[in-house]
Amino acid sequence: MSPLASGxxxxxxxxxxxxxxxxxxTAGAATRDGPLxxxxxxxxxxxxxxxxxxxxxxxxxxxxxxxxxxxxxxxAADPADPLCTAHLHCPPLAVATAADLAASVLNxxxxxxxxxxxxxxxxxxxxxxxxAEVYGETxxxxxxxxxxxxxxxxxxxxxxxxxxxxxxxxxxxVCAENAHHSLRRATWLLGLPEPVTxxxxxxxxxxxxxGEALTALQGPRGSLLVAATAGTTDAGLIDPLPDIxxxxxxxxxxLHIDAAYGGGLLFSxxxxxxxxxxxRAHTVTLDLHKLGWQPIAAGLLAVRDRHDLAPLGHHAxxxxxxxxxxAGLPDLLGRSLRTTRRPxxxxxxxxxxxxxxxxxxxxxxxxxxxxxxxxxxxxxHPRFELHDxxxxxxxxxxxxxxxxxxxxxVRRTLLTEGRAVLGRARLDDRLWLKATLLNPHTGADDLAxxxxxxxxxxxx
Ligand SMILES: Cc1ncc(COP(=O)(O)O)c(C=O)c1O
Numbered sequence: 001m002s003p004l005a006s007g008x009x010x011x012x013x014x015x016x017x018x019x020x021x022x023x024x025x026t027a028g029a030a031t032r033d034g035p036l037x038x039x040x041x042x043x044x045x046x047x048x049x050x051x052x053x054x055x056x057x058x059x060x061x062x063x064x065x066x067x068x069x070x071x072x073x074x075x076a077a078d079p080a081d082p083l084c085t086a087h088l089h090c091p092p093l094a095v096a097t098a099a100d101l102a103a104s105v106l107n108x109x110x111x112x113x114x115x116x117x118x119x120x121x122x123x124x125x126x127x128x129x130x131x132a133e134v135y136g137e138t139x140x141x142x143x144x145x146x147x148x149x150x151x152x153x154x155x156x157x158x159x160x161x162x163x164x165x166x167x168x169x170x171x172x173x174v175c176a177e178n179a180h181h182s183l184r185r186a187t188w189l190l191g192l193p194e195p196v197t198x199x200x201x202x203x204x205x206x207x208x209x210x211g212e213a214l215t216a217l218q219g220p221r222g223s224l225l226v227a228a229t230a231g232t233t234d235a236g237l238i239d240p241l242p243d244i245x246x247x248x249x250x251x252x253x254x255l256h257i258d259a260a261y262g263g264g265l266l267f268s269x270x271x272x273x274x275x276x277x278x279x280r281a282h283t284v285t286l287d288l289h290k291l292g293w294q295p296i297a298a299g300l301l302a303v304r305d306r307h308d309l310a311p312l313g314h315h316a317x318x319x320x321x322x323x324x325x326x327a328g329l330p331d332l333l334g335r336s337l338r339t340t341r342r343p344x345x346x347x348x349x350x351x352x353x354x355x356x357x358x359x360x361x362x363x364x365x366x367x368x369x370x371x372x373x374x375x376x377x378x379x380x381h382p383r384f385e386l387h388d389x390x391x392x393x394x395x396x397x398x399x400x401x402x403x404x405x406x407x408x409x410v411r412r413t414l415l416t417e418g419r420a421v422l423g424r425a426r427l428d429d430r431l432w433l434k435a436t437l438l439n440p441h442t443g444a445d446d447l448a449x450x451x452x453x454x455x456x457x458x459x460x
Contacts, residue, residue, distance in 0.1 A: 028073025231262025264291025
């Protein structure tokens with residue numbers, strides 16, 4: 001019979017399997033010559049199909065762990081490679097990943113105390129600490145903040161809209177054209193009207209246009225929800241949060257800030273002030289699998305007033321019977337829309353405690369510094385055009401005088417060859433290459449190499 005990961009024999013059983021996994025990761029990565037496998041989708045799929053064979057054979061194959069881990073590593077886009085910079089897809093910290101293994105072994109489920117006695121307390125403590133990081137220590141007159149653990153920015157944004165709808169009934173979302181697509185999708189999911197879109201002429205929400213929209217839409221007090229962004233997906237820009245917060249307060253609108261990317265700046269003494277105004281939001285999306293170096297998933301939704309979470313309260317007798325709750329068993333079901341839920345808080349807690357604010361801040365400072373250097377390099381280069389100096393760690397650039405088709409083709413060629421992973425973003429009606437720098441170990445030489453590679457692939 002297959003041995004188990006937990007229980008008294010668990011660690012002994014796991015130890016040799018971990019050696020197998022680590023060896024297979026090393027062997028798989030060694031077959032790649034860059035951040036992702038060469039050959040494009042057809043060749044990569046063929047190699048994977050070959051490694052997998054029959055996905056559900058009649059009789060098992062003891063070598064499956066090695067074979068499949070090695071195949072996945074061989075075919076991975078490795079965010080720890082300095083030339084893998086397309087997305088808000090961070091290289092996870094080793095210590096967080098080790099903690100995630102413990103989470104899998106212990107397998108607590110956060111939907112009832114009797115499945116997660118210590119994990120539920122850890123989640124309560126760490127989420128409150130993170131809410132305090134966003135909102136500061138709350139005054140006596142107000143209920144303190146809290147935060148829910150989510151699967152990422154998409155779920156956090158959805159929950160923010162759901163809480164607004166439950167608070168106000170009919171809710172009209174107002175967001176800028178730079179807002180993340182998950183907000184629009186959430187309005188669809190929740191049966192809310194289409195969002196009203198405010199222009200973002202310089203890549204950030206135009207406060208004058210927001211003021212006009214709020215005046216024009218003025219309905220029953222509080223039925224408007226403004227969603228601002230701290231760290232746009234395309235350019236890493238931060239909306240003018242204090243101006244937006246003041247407008248929301250003047251018009252009685254609720255404010256949500258999607259800080260899925262920029263939220264990590266909270267840990268940096270040098271960059272934290274870029275988030276001034278964040279604490280004036282009713283809800284804030286954070287996402288530590290972006291600028292927080294966590295393995296996926298590590299999303300959070302912070303709320304300024306924990307009473308705001310009341311609409312999520314839910315009863316299922318087998319999980320939170322009234323008499324159990326009255327007898328002191330914590331009621332966890334209202335902390336998510338999910339039922340069974342992984343203890344993603346463990347890796348987050350281990351990271352926060354291992355690195356401290358200073359350690360995390362240093363990582364943030366480092367990637368921001370690298371992005372500034374990369375922008376400088378591009379700006380000085382005669383064959384490249386820089387979109388703008390980075391606000392966080394995203395740099396947009398394009399070969400001088402190239403057409404959009406050329407920009408798109410250069411990116412795809414680098415992907416197909418497996419040489420570099422760059423993103424793409426359309427701004428000012430032109431297509432740009434996007435480097436989202438999230439790897440604190442990337443050096444100046446790596447960035448010079450990336451630029452040289454792009455130059456080499458751009459037709460003269
Ligand atoms: C600003 C912003 N919000 C939300 C999200 C969605 O986050 P996730 O992919 O973790 O659901 C992203 C993803 O890149 C994002 O950039």
